Amino acid sequence: MKHPLTPNIKTEIMPVITLILLAVISVYFYNNFPNQVPTHWNYRGEVDGYSGKAFGAFGIPVIIVVMYVMFLLFPLLDPKKDRYQQFKKTYHVFKTMIIVVMGLIYFYSGLAALGYPVSINIAVPATIGLLFIVMGNYMSKIKSNWFIGIRTPWTLSNEEVWNKTHRVGGKIFIALGAFMIIGIFLPDKIYWQGFIVSLLASVVGMMGYSYWIFKKINKN
Numbered sequence: 001m002k003h004p005l006t007p008n009i010k011t012e013i014m015p016v017i018t019l020i021l022l023a024v025i026s027v028y029f030y031n032n033f034p035n036q037v038p039t040h041w042n043y044r045g046e047v048d049g050y051s052g053k054a055f056g057a058f059g060i061p062v063i064i065v066v067m068y069v070m071f072l073l074f075p076l077l078d079p080k081k082d083r084y085q086q087f088k089k090t091y092h093v094f095k096t097m098i099i100v101v102m103g104l105i106y107f108y109s110g111l112a113a114l115g116y117p118v119s120i121n122i123a124v125p126a127t128i129g130l131l132f133i134v135m136g137n138y139m140s141k142i143k144s145n146w147f148i149g150i151r152t153p154w155t156l157s158n159e160e161v162w163n164k165t166h167r168v169g170g171k172i173f174i175a176l177g178a179f180m181i182i183g184i185f186l187p188d189k190i191y192w193q194g195f196i197v198s199l200l201a202s203v204v205g206m207m208g209y210s211y212w213i214f215k216k217i218n219k220n
Contacts, residue, residue, distance in 0.1 A: 003075065003076060004085060014096045015096055021103070032114055033113060035052070036050045036051075039056055039059075041109075041124075060105075067098065068095075078145050097131055108124060125181070125183070129179070130177065139167075149162075150169045160217055165209055
């Protein structure tokens, strides 16, 4: 079966380099981690969860590898595989950014576990915020498919609903990303409460908007 987005050096070099670096870093971490490794932090940046040395070093890199493989498989598995050529640049940007950001978060947490002065409650939200902004700028270019984008019953049922929802969704993603970056200067509790409320409102808003557009189009 021919791959709708045949992988090549240009599209895969950044994800592959990231995975190679993660493999090297994970071995270094394993050789230097204590037996109990901090793997979860609360909104204040305080450790509130630990794991064993092996999982702390290799768990997240394995998950990232699985994610990368899934990104390669999605265009093959999707019933709408013919659409991927229409947004291939955006698809590769999403794939690369998500793999790199996941790798950075793993790197931050590993350094913090080794005792380096990494402020997890600042570094992680800022990095994810940047990811949201990049994704938001490309959101309107995604064409209808089953794996990537804002998938509601109404966007998947109508091409116009899909396109309009993704234009609005892109702006929402940019706003959320900006809030995540700017919000790190706010008190921790206010920041996280604000983010959770904003995230929930965004999800409900995008679903509601797609439904409203769907009903409006069908009515007309």
